[in-house]
Amino acid sequence: MRKLKSYMHNYSRAILTDTGVMIKDQQSLSADDVKNSPDVFDAASDPFGDQQESTARSSLESTSLISCVTCLSDNESLSETRGGRSLPANTLIPYAKILHARKVCEVTTELSSYRDDVTSGQDTVPGDPCAELLSSLIEVTIAKPRRQDLVPKKLLLRFGTTLVGEDIVETLMQRSYKYSRPGKSILVLVNPHGGKGQAKKLFLSKVKPILIASNCDVEEVDTTHQGHAMELARTIELDKYDIVACASGDGIPHEVLNGLFQREDRAEAFKKLAITQLPCGSGNAMSLSCHGTLNPTYAALSVVKAPEIRIDLMCCTQESYKNQPRVSFLSQTYGIIAESDINTEFIRWMGPSRFELGVFVNILQRKKYPCELYVKYSAKTKNELRDHYNFHKKKQEGNASGSTIDNTRQEEIEEAQFQLKYSISEEIPEDWEVVDPAVTNNLGIFYSGKMPYIAPNTKFFPAALPCDGSFDLVLTDARTSLTRMAPILLSLDKGSHVLQPEVIHSKVSAYRLIPKMENSVISVDGEKFPFEPLQVEVLPGLCKTLSYNGSYVETDFENM
Numbered sequence: 001m002r003k004l005k006s007y008m009h010n011y012s013r014a015i016l017t018d019t020g021v022m023i024k025d026q027q028s029l030s031a032d033d034v035k036n037s038p039d040v041f042d043a044a045s046d047p048f049g050d051q052q053e054s055t056a057r058s059s060l061e062s063t064s065l066i067s068c069v070t071c072l073s074d075n076e077s078l079s080e081t082r083g084g085r086s087l088p089a090n091t092l093i094p095y096a097k098i099l100h101a102r103k104v105c106e107v108t109t110e111l112s113s114y115r116d117d118v119t120s121g122q123d124t125v126p127g128d129p130c131a132e133l134l135s136s137l138i139e140v141t142i143a144k145p146r147r148q149d150l151v152p153k154k155l156l157l158r159f160g161t162t163l164v165g166e167d168i169v170e171t172l173m174q175r176s177y178k179y180s181r182p183g184k185s186i187l188v189l190v191n192p193h194g195g196k197g198q199a200k201k202l203f204l205s206k207v208k209p210i211l212i213a214s215n216c217d218v219e220e221v222d223t224t225h226q227g228h229a230m231e232l233a234r235t236i237e238l239d240k241y242d243i244v245a246c247a248s249g250d251g252i253p254h255e256v257l258n259g260l261f262q263r264e265d266r267a268e269a270f271k272k273l274a275i276t277q278l279p280c281g282s283g284n285a286m287s288l289s290c291h292g293t294l295n296p297t298y299a300a301l302s303v304v305k306a307p308e309i310r311i312d313l314m315c316c317t318q319e320s321y322k323n324q325p326r327v328s329f330l331s332q333t334y335g336i337i338a339e340s341d342i343n344t345e346f347i348r349w350m351g352p353s354r355f356e357l358g359v360f361v362n363i364l365q366r367k368k369y370p371c372e373l374y375v376k377y378s379a380k381t382k383n384e385l386r387d388h389y390n391f392h393k394k395k396q397e398g399n400a401s402g403s404t405i406d407n408t409r410q411e412e413i414e415e416a417q418f419q420l421k422y423s424i425s426e427e428i429p430e431d432w433e434v435v436d437p438a439v440t441n442n443l444g445i446f447y448s449g450k451m452p453y454i455a456p457n458t459k460f461f462p463a464a465l466p467c468d469g470s471f472d473l474v475l476t477d478a479r480t481s482l483t484r485m486a487p488i489l490l491s492l493d494k495g496s497h498v499l500q501p502e503v504i505h506s507k508v509s510a511y512r513l514i515p516k517m518e519n520s521v522i523s524v525d526g527e528k529f530p531f532e533p534l535q536v537e538v539l540p541g542l543c544k545t546l547s548y549n550g551s552y553v554e555t556d557f558e559n560m
């Protein structure tokens with residue numbers, strides 16, 4: 001009894017605004033109300049189901065509420081508290097940080113022991129002030145900033161008298177899920193070896209609480225071996241899930257997409273499931289590019305809130321697996337970048353800097369990676385590329401401007417969309433062009449990609465767009481002087497390396513790469529592939545994923 005009564009002392013009055021919930025002031029039941037109220041508010045268990053923090057600590061609760069809500073405010077001046085235990089008036093909780101809302105009486109009906117033991121099955125007593133208050137209180141779960149992370153936090157709010165009960169909850173949920181649908185069913189694939197063995201811990205301690213607090217159905221499967229995620233994706237029950245979230249690096253989404261690609265009902269699979277990443281690995285380009293973060297808690301919020309978008313995939317064919325092409329969502333690379341990624345596995349303990357070290361050493365050595373390269377261009381020159389980018393960016397913004405997103409609409413995907421236009425066994429098509437052999441015989445970097453960020457502070461493909469039916473190709477000549485290579489490498493964080501005259505940057509829809517070396521590395525989505533000719537073509541709009549702003553993270557390419 002003490003627990004619920006003391007909790008009730010600390011609800012806040014609030015109003016809905018256009019951008020969020022505004023806290024007006026803190027309220028409490030009068031001592032008389034509490035004293036005279038029947039034991040209808042007695043609860044043996046925590047009425048708000050918060051197992052991590054007991055409501056017995058409610059005297060501390062108001063303090064933590066203060067810090068939580070003030071942290072949510074964008075405006076520092078709003079964070080001043082008035083009068084010790086009160087919530088700061090005029091504090092705004094943005095809808096983007098509201099995970100769930102429900103009426104408190106719904107919470108209490110869940111406490112069957114409370115109802116049965118205390119009320120003997122009776123409904124609330126008419127005229128009882130506490131009961132009336134209870135029926136007007138809303139439990140709102142928010143994602144509260146705590147240090148670097150977000151943690152779920154429950155608040156008890158009473159809204160203005162004109163909108164009460166169900167309407168408030170409905171309005172709150174609609175505004176909080178403007179671009180998404182609450183309560184999604186998520187299959188989480190955790191690679192326990194991902195991220196230097198931290199992935200499982202990160203998922204359980206940081207991600208899962210946010211997904212659960214958002215009322216999502218979460219099923220978790222640990223991958224037990226290489227290729228396991230691919231096997232799982234081949235047999236996933238499509239009706240059961242909305243999202244497959246990979247608590248891993250980029251390796252597990254690569255496997256999931258390939259598992260789905262191998263299904264007989266792949267059109268249905270790619271239509272139904274959104275594939276996303278919770279950044280728990282060492283390479284987390286998908287999360288960086290789509291959720292705009294490496295922090296698993298912020299990515300979890302994005303998974304819950306972000307709209308679904310369609311992105312192009314790239315389909316790879318090599319002689320070794322000619323009859324079963326593989327899909328790539330991120331990149332293919334040969335030369336310096338591939339060697340720096342794959343051949344530095346032995347210094348994995350260094351984390352992402354091992355890659356930079358590898359690139360640096362290879363560039364210092366002016367190592368070259370001769371090849372033949374044939375390309376089907378979408379935009380060959382830098383000017384053409386800019387036009388292509390501007391056109392597709394505008395088109396994409398036009399599509400997204402339709403205010404709220406219709407979550408019930410499923411884009412049709414058909415088997416014909418999986419059929420390749422080109423075969424690696426056939427001659428180079430007539431409308432493809434050969435890249436100047438003077439460059440390809442002295443190739444330094446070969447990197448083709450579909451997402452802007454490949455690592456933190458490495459905006460390698462700043463002109464990448466989710467669904468423009470093409471992908472970016474970046475090439476350099478190993479003969480470029482070190483004095484010219486240095487500024488190129490140093491501008492990778494801004495993405496302006498592609499503007500340097502020594503960097504070849506095009507948009508392509510297909511290519512064939514024929515290495516002219518005995519031994520080197522081809523890497524696809526960070527995984528080592530056979531060292532033999534590689535043909536890649538775009539498969540437009542096949543993959544459904546989640547992206548926090550309805551596109552990739554902003555790269556500012558148009559202003560470069």
Ligand SMILES: Nc1ncnc2c1ncn2[C@@H]1O[C@H](COP(=O)(O)OP(=O)(O)OP(=O)(O)O)[C@@H](O)[C@H]1O
Pocket residue numbers: 191192193194195196223224225226227228247248249250251252255280281282283284526527
């Ligand atoms: N239980 C397991 N044991 C060993 N390897 C596994 C296991 N589960 C998945 N893998 C493999 O681990 C590889 C890397 O996975 P992931 O991308 O999630 O991790 P990572 O830490 O980011 O590694 P990377 O640096 O390769 O990106 C994948 O090829 C995957 O098949």
